[in-house]
Amino acid sequence: MINQFDVLIIGSGLAGLTLALKVADTKKVCLVSKREITDSASSWAQGGIAAVLNNDDSIEAHIEDTLVAGAGLCDKEVTHMVAAKARESIEWLIQQGVHFTRESDDSGYHLTREGGHSHRRIYHVADATGNAVQKTLTERIREHANITILENHIAVDLITRKKLAHTQPDLAGEGNTCLGAYILDNATGKVITIAAQQTALA
Incomplete structure (x- = not known):
C-alpha cells in the first residue's frame, strides 16, 4: 500500500517541525521521526536565539x-538571510506560544549577550530554550489536522525517478526527482511506502 502526501518531512527537530507547520495549512504533510518527536537534538539547546528587535541594535551589527x-x-549570503529573518522567526515562535523569558518588571524580554555578540540580542526561555521551543511546536503539530506523525519510524531509502525507471520505463526521463521514501516502522519491522510531491530532509 502506498501512502500519498503532498509533503514528506524526514526529521523532527526544529527545522522539521517549523516546515511542517508552515506548509500544513495548504498541504497534506507526513512528518517522520526516528524517535518521539520531543526527543531530538534541538531539545538540548540551552542558550537562545539571536535576533534584532530593538533600535539599540542593528541587523548589520x-x-x-x-x-x-x-x-x-x-x-x-546565508548569514545575511538568517540575520534579516531572525526577527520574523522570533515573532512567529511567539505566535505559536513560545514564552521567552521576560524582565522581572515585565518591561520586555530578558535579552542576554553570548560570546561573539556586540549587543544583548539573545531571546531565551530560562536555560532550556530548545526544549521549550520543541515542546511548543510539538503541541501545534499534534493539533494540526493536516499533519500525520510517524514516530519511531526510520527512512531507509529515498524513492527517486531514476531508481523506479528500472522497473517502470515510463518514469525514465531527464532529471532524477525524489518521489517519496521507504519508511521502516520500528515496532513492526515492516517497511511502508510514502509517496510525496515534495520531500524534505530536515
Whole structure:
C-alpha cells in the first residue's frame, strides 16, 4: 500500500517541525521521526536565539558579529538571510506560544549577550530554550489536522525517478526527482511506502 502526501518531512527537530507547520495549512504533510518527536537534538539547546528587535541594535551589527565569529567560514549570503529573518522567526515562535523569558518588571524580554555578540540580542526561555521551543511546536503539530506523525519510524531509502525507471520505463526521463521514501516502522519491522510531491530532509 502506498501512502500519498503532498509533503514528506524526514526529521523532527526544529527545522522539521517549523516546515511542517508552515506548509500544513495548504498541504497534506507526513512528518517522520526516528524517535518521539520531543526527543531530538534541538531539545538540548540551552542558550537562545539571536535576533534584532530593538533600535539599540542593528541587523548589520548582527551580520558583522556573525562573520567575525565565523572566522571566514560563514557563507555571507546565508548569514545575511538568517540575520534579516531572525526577527520574523522570533515573532512567529511567539505566535505559536513560545514564552521567552521576560524582565522581572515585565518591561520586555530578558535579552542576554553570548560570546561573539556586540549587543544583548539573545531571546531565551530560562536555560532550556530548545526544549521549550520543541515542546511548543510539538503541541501545534499534534493539533494540526493536516499533519500525520510517524514516530519511531526510520527512512531507509529515498524513492527517486531514476531508481523506479528500472522497473517502470515510463518514469525514465531527464532529471532524477525524489518521489517519496521507504519508511521502516520500528515496532513492526515492516517497511511502508510514502509517496510525496515534495520531500524534505530536515
